[in-house]
Amino acid sequence: MLNPQLNKHGELQHLLTTEGLPKAIVNQILDTASSFVSVSDREVKKVPLMRGKSVFNLFFENSTRTRTTFEIASKRLSADVINLNIQASSASKGESLLDTIDNLSAMHADMFVVRHSQSGAPYLIAKHLHDTKQNHVHVVNAGDGRHAHPTQGLLDMYTIRHYKKDFSNLTVAIVGDILHSRVARSDIHALTTLGVPEIRAIGPHTLLPGGLDQLGVRTFTNMDEGLKGVDVIIMLRLQNERMSGALLPSAQEYFKSYGLTPERLALAKPDAIVMHPGPMNRGVEIDSAVADGPQAVILPQVTFGIAVRMAVMSILAGNQG
Amino acid sequence: MKLHIKNGRLIDPANKIDGQHDLFIVDGKVAAIGSAPAGFTADRSIDASGLVVAPGLVDLSARLREPGYEYKATLESEMQAAMQGGVTSLVCPPDTDPVLDEPGLVEMLKHRARGLNQANVHPLGALTMGLKGEALTEMAELTEAGCIGFAQAEVPITDTTVLLRAMQYAKTFGYTVWLRPQDAHIGRGGIAHSGPLASRLGLSGVPVMAETIALHTIFELMRASGARVHLCRISSAAGIELVRAAKAEGLPVSCDVGAHHVHLTDADINFFDSNARVTPPFRSQRDREAIRSGLLDGTVDALCSDHTPVDDDEKLLPFGEASPGATGLELLLSLTLKWADDYAGQHSKDALSLALSRVTSEAARIAGLDAGTLGVGKAADVVLFDPAARWEVNGAALASQGKHTPFLGYEMAGQVMATIVAGHVAFERKPH
Helix, strand or coil: CCCCCECCCCCECCECCCCCCCHHHHHHHHHHHHHHHHHHHCCCCCCCCCCCCEEEEEECCCCHHHHHHHHHHHHHCCCEEEEEEHHHCHHHHCCCHHHHHHHHHHCCCCEEEEEECCCCHHHHHHHHHHHCCCCCCEEEEEEECCCECHHHHHHHHHHHHHHHCCCCCCEEEEECCCCCCHHHHHHHHHHHHCCCCEEEEECCHHHCCCCCHHHCEEEECCHHHHHCCCCEEEECCCCHHHCCCCCCCCHHHHHHHHCECHHHHCCCCCCCEEECCCCCCECCCECHHHHCCCCECHHHHHHHHHHHHHHHHHHHHHCCC | CEEEEECCEEEEHHHCEEEECCEEEECCEEEEECCCCCCCCCCEEEECCCCEEEECEEECCECCCCCCCCCCCCHHHHHHHHHHCCEEEEEECCCCCCCCCCHHHHHHHHHHHHHHCCCEEEECEECEHHHCCCCECCHHHHHHHCCCCEECCCCCCCCHHHHHHHHHHHHHHCCEEEECCCCCCCCCCCCEECCHHHHHHCCCEECCHHHHHHHHHHHHHHHHHCCEEEECCCCCHHHHHHHHHHHHHCCCEEEEEEHHHHCCCHHHHCCCCHHHCCCCCCCCHHHHHHHHHHHHHCCCCEEECCECCCCHHHHCCCCCCCCCCECCCCCHHHHHHHHHHHCHHHCCCCHHHHHHHHHCHHHHHHHCCCCCCCCCCCECCEEEEEEEEEEECCHHHCCCCCCCCCCCCCEEEEEEEEEEECCEEEEECCCC
C-alpha cells in the first residue's frame, strides 16, 4: 500500500493520520465541517447523509469524551451507532483484533471508529479490510498510541482557521508532553500541510522526542522564550502517571516551569488564542484564569469537533472503493 | 556410498579454492578435489554445471522452537527449512520452554535432531538457570551433553557481578560466552530504532546506546575475566566501531549480524509492518552501511539468519504487540549473495568467496565446529546452488512454519539446488 488512507482515485478511503494528507482533502474536510456547524444550532439537529449506515465505535482504550463526540456526530448524520468497549469484552476473552473486525464486518459494518493503545493499530485494520476486499468499509483513527489523532488535529485546524483565517503568517506553539502525544504529532503534520511557517514545541528534555527538527519544528525548553510573539498556543494534557517519576519530579514543579499563567500568556501576541484538547488539569498545565479567560477557545474546539467529525465521516461514506 | 559432483564451480573459502573442480565424496567425507582418488567409482554422479559447490552453511542463530513452542514451529519443519536453505549446521539459542539449562533437555534435542538425519544441531546452553541472571548453569555437564557455548538469548543480565562470575567460570573451562549486547534498562519495552521515524510513528525507541553501554560493560568484564565472548546481532555503527577497537586491543571477541540487518533499515517498517519487527530493531542507513563495511573488513566475523519463526496469531497484531522475529533459514544464502552483489563486489575481486566465508568457515570457527570447509577428510556437508536463479519470497512456499519475513514479495538471487549432509543427499530441488 502506497498510501493506505487514499483509494485509487486519490480520495479519502480511511482517515488514519494527518501526515501526508493532501492539502485539498484537508480543506475539503474543513469546508464541509463549516457547513455542518449550523446543523447543531437547528431545532432538528440531523442531516440524512448516513441514513442506513452502521458506524461501530471500537474503543480498545477508554475515552468517554472522544467516543461521545463520534457518537453525536454519527447520530447527527442519521447513522446507526454501535458502541463497543472492547476492553470489557472480546479482547479480554482472548479474541484477536482482526477476529473482532471480521465478526463485526459480518454484521455489515460500514465504518469503524477505532481507538487503540498501540501506534498503528488502525493501519492493521485498514490493511486487513483491503486484503479481504472489503473496500466499502472505512476506518477512522480516533487515536492510536502515541502516533496520531487526526480528527483532533483537524478540529484544531478548524479552530485556528476560524479565529485566524490565514495560516501562512502564523507562529504556533505546542506545549507539554510532546513525547507521548498523538495530538501533537497530528497537529504538527496538519500545520505543516497548511503552510504554517513556524511551529514550536515547548517542554523539558524528558518530554521532547528526538527528531523534531526533521519535522520542521523548533524546540524550546524555556517556556517564556518559546511563547514570545506566538499567535496560537496549544496546551497538551499531562497524564497523571507521568507527573512524578523519572520524567518529571512533580506536578507543582511542572506548573512552575510550563504552566500557562496570565503572565506567560502576556508574552504571546495580544490576540493569541489558547487551545487544549481536554480534559484539562487546572493548576498543572494551565491556570484557571487562562482556561476561563477571554483568549481561551477550548469550548469552541469541542463544538467544532462535532462538525469536523461529521465532515470526515460523511466524506468517507461518500467515497466508495 | 561414493558421490561424484562434477562440472561445478567449487568455492571453499577456508582453503582459498574457487574454480572448476570436481568433488569426490566417500563414506560421508570429502575424499578428493579435482581428480578422482585411486579406485573411485561413483555410486552416483551429480552434474553441477552452472552451479556453485560450496560448504554447507553454518548458521549461528536459528530458533527451532523445540522444546515448548511447537505451535510456532517443529524440529521437522525447521530442519526441512534448513535443508532447503542449504544450512547443514546450525546453532540454536537456549530460549526454549523450558530453557536449555539442564543436560537432559540438551540430550533430548540432540537426539531428536539426529533422528531426522538432516542439519547438525548445536545448542547453546543457558548461561544462567532459567536465563534469570542469578545462578550459573552446570556448564561442564551441559557441554558434555552437546552445548557448544553459553548464552542469555534476549535476556540481558542485570547484575554485573553475576555476569562477571559467569564469564570467569566459562573462562575456567575455555567455553565461549555468547551475548547480545543490550542494556537491561535503556530501551526496555522499545520496539523500534530511536530516531526520527520512531518519533514520527509514535513507536517507543531502542537507542543505539542500549547496545554501546552493554558493549562497554562486556569489554570491561572481558578484561577482568579473560573470557572469550561472541557478540550476537550487532546492530549499530557505534557498536561496530567499539568491536573494531576491542579487536585491535586484542580482546578475544568475535561478532555476528543478522542477515536482514545487512539489507534493511527502520524505514522498512513503512506503515507499521509487523514483519519488520525484529530484535534488535532495524536502524538507520548509516548503521546499515557500517554493518556492510564491517563484514567486508572482518570486524563482523559472520552472518546468521537469526531465524525466528512466529505464527500468525503472534504476528498479525499491531506493531507493538507483535512478537519480534522473522523466518530466515531459507533466505540466508540469498541474503548473503545479495551483500556480495550489492556491496562487496564493488570492493573485492573475491566477493562471492568472501561472502560465503561469513556463513561457512568463519561461522564454524566462532562456534568451534569442525565444519564449514570442503578440505579433504572433512565431513561432506555441501550445498549446490544456482547463483543466477531468481525466486520470489512467498510465505506459503517456505518450508519453515514461520511465514513472516520483511522480505515477502522480494525477488532473491541464488537458489539451493541440493544439500548434502555427511555425504547423503538430504535435499534436492526438482527442476521446474
